[in-house]
Amino acid sequence: MSYDGFFRSELEALRQEGNYRTFAELERHCGDFPNATCHNGPGDVIIWCSNDYLGMGQNAKVLTAMHEALDRSGAGAGGTRNISGNTHDHAMLEAELADLHDKDAALLFTSGYVANWAALGTLASRIPDCVVLSDALNHASMIEGIRHSRAQKIIWKHNDLNDLEARLAELPTGQPKLIAFESVYSMDGDIAPITEICELADRYGAMTYLDEVHAVGLYGPRGAGIAERDGVMDRVTVIEGTLGKAFGVVGGYITGSREMCDFVRSFASGFIFTTALPPSVAAGAAASIRHLKASNAERRRQQANVAEVRRRLDAMGLPHLDNPSHIIPVMVGDPLKCKYISDVLLKDFGIYIQPINYPTVAKGTERLRITPSPVHSTADINHLVHALETLWTRCELARRPVAA
Numbered sequence: 001m002s003y004d005g006f007f008r009s010e011l012e013a014l015r016q017e018g019n020y021r022t023f024a025e026l027e028r029h030c031g032d033f034p035n036a037t038c039h040n041g042p043g044d045v046i047i048w049c050s051n052d053y054l055g056m057g058q059n060a061k062v063l064t065a066m067h068e069a070l071d072r073s074g075a076g077a078g079g080t081r082n083i084s085g086n087t088h089d090h091a092m093l094e095a096e097l098a099d100l101h102d103k104d105a106a107l108l109f110t111s112g113y114v115a116n117w118a119a120l121g122t123l124a125s126r127i128p129d130c131v132v133l134s135d136a137l138n139h140a141s142m143i144e145g146i147r148h149s150r151a152q153k154i155i156w157k158h159n160d161l162n163d164l165e166a167r168l169a170e171l172p173t174g175q176p177k178l179i180a181f182e183s184v185y186s187m188d189g190d191i192a193p194i195t196e197i198c199e200l201a202d203r204y205g206a207m208t209y210l211d212e213v214h215a216v217g218l219y220g221p222r223g224a225g226i227a228e229r230d231g232v233m234d235r236v237t238v239i240e241g242t243l244g245k246a247f248g249v250v251g252g253y254i255t256g257s258r259e260m261c262d263f264v265r266s267f268a269s270g271f272i273f274t275t276a277l278p279p280s281v282a283a284g285a286a287a288s289i290r291h292l293k294a295s296n297a298e299r300r301r302q303q304a305n306v307a308e309v310r311r312r313l314d315a316m317g318l319p320h321l322d323n324p325s326h327i328i329p330v331m332v333g334d335p336l337k338c339k340y341i342s343d344v345l346l347k348d349f350g351i352y353i354q355p356i357n358y359p360t361v362a363k364g365t366e367r368l369r370i371t372p373s374p375v376h377s378t379a380d381i382n383h384l385v386h387a388l389e390t391l392w393t394r395c396e397l398a399r400r401p402v403a404a
Contacts, residue, residue: 018335018366019357024346033058033375041346046380048370049353053218053326054298055375056248061291062284069283077276085276093282096289097253100216100224101239105261108253108282110274112213112242113141115252118270119240120145120180120209123260126267127176133167133206135159135181135192142180142211158185161196168204177206178237183226184214187361187369189327194227198235207237217246218299218326223292243281247288251277301374302326305381309372312385317399318392321367328370329356330388332397338366341391349387 014020025039026047033055034047056062069089077085090108097106109115120142124132131152134142146153157163164179171177179201181192194210201208212225220228225241227233238260243251254264265271292298306326313320313330321329332338335357342355357366372381392399 017358018337018339019359024352024354026352028057030063031058031060034373034380036352038346038352042348042350045346045350045352046376046383047352048372048376048384049368050371050373051214051245052248053246053371053373054248054292054302055373056217056246056288056292056298058375059248059288059291062248062288065287066280066284069280073279075280076278079275080273081276082272087276087279087282089279089282089286090276093286093289094253096286097241097255100222100289100293101228101241101255102224102233103239103255104258106253106255107261107265107271108251108277109271110251110277112211112240112244112252114270114274115240115242115254116141116211117145117148118268119238119254119264120178121148121270122264122268123207123209123238124149124151124178126263127178130176130178131171133164133177133179137185137188138180138182139186139211139213142182146180159190159192161193161200164197165200165204168200168206171204173205177201177204178209179206180209180211182211182214183219184212184325184327186214186327187329187356187367188321189323189325189329190321191226191324194230194236195232198232201237202235208235209238209240210236211240213240213242213245213252214325214327216241217288217292218302221296222294223289223299243285243288247285247292249281249285249288251281251285298374302372305372305374305376309370309381309384312381313388314400315402316385316389316392317402318388319398319400320370326371328372330368330370332366332368333364335363335366337395337397338368341395342368344391345387349383351384351387 024041027037029035036045036047038045079085094106124130132146133154136155136158154167156167183192215225217223219226227236238254238256240254243249319331338355345351353368356369
């Protein structure tokens with residue numbers, strides 16, 4: 001067998017389908033987000049699809065904390081936290097995270113993906129006879145963690161409380177149960193009914209595992225997420241989050257009871273055998289969390305920009321999914337046209353928005369996922385909607401009726 005020939009043929013099939021992914025080589029401008037230089041493209045560009053939702057990756061407090069930690073402690077952590085990589089900065093960050101979510105403890109991981117994979121895999125595998133009830137649209141990291149556990153898995157219809165209750169009712173009363181779901185779903189931007197899920201969990205004796213990665217920093221009085229906004233953090237068994245989106249750095253974590261976090265720390269291979277985050281990263285994340293606990297200015301400006309982009313899209317009749325979150329999925333519905341629009345936006349307009357095609361989303365639901373930030377200007381918004389209007393007309397794509 002020609003292995004490279006096989007690889008080439010599979011990659012060519014992706015290209016023909018419009019699903020082959022190319023990377024823009026971006027260099028973000030420090031202190032000037034969302035502006036960047038695209039080194040393999042047109043030069044200066046404006047980023048419209050970043051998960052650095054609040055621009056905290058450029059925040060002066062975050063950068064200062066990272067510089068100070070780098071000068072104080074050097075570059076790396078020195079190993080896994082079990083050997084030589086457990087630093088004071090890690091302990092301080094975990095204390096900040098526990099306080100953010102009003103939990104007894106927190107545990108750091110190298111990414112949100114690893115946090116989900118390790119925590120779900122450990123809990124579901126080591127709790128005897130545990131069954132995991134997983135929302136149908138859960139992130140790949142949650143799916144992989146559940147699969148890795150080899151525990152019994154039941155998939156319930158997305159955000160469907162009736163289906164979830166029916167599945168719970170079928171299980172033996174005394175069987176351990178874990179309901180795994182997200183707060184904000186990143187591709188459609190819809191939000192889970194957390195309160196109602198917690199009520200079902202209480203009724204049927206289940207634990208709850210909530211992924212808040214697309215909500216932390218963005219919702220609630222102190223930026224702890226949708227569960228804080230809805231006043232139900234105390235009812236969730238495990239809250240998982242990321243430091244790599246609204247907090248602007250990198251890393252993942254879980255929060256919960258002291259016993260649960262210690263259990264995962266002691267048994268999760270994804271924690272035990274992984275080199276710890278650099279102290280400078282931990283220090284920057286802690287500074288970001290402290291800032292967003294006290295400041296609502298970034299959240300208010302972001303929400304205003306999200307509302308303005310939606311209003312402008314509606315005025316042109318461009319189809320986007322209505323949802324209550326900060327994520328604006330502009331629906332194209334064709335993989336080749338989606339990639340074409342993305343390519344032309346970058347090349348001709350200096351606008352960077354990656355196409356979201358299969359397998360990230362179902363075929364026929366291809367989209368541009370737009371994430372307005374608090375630092376996008378009115379001129380940026382005007383430029384974006386003009387470019388989209390031009391390309392929608394050029395591609396002869398369907399529009400919504402425009403209200404009179």
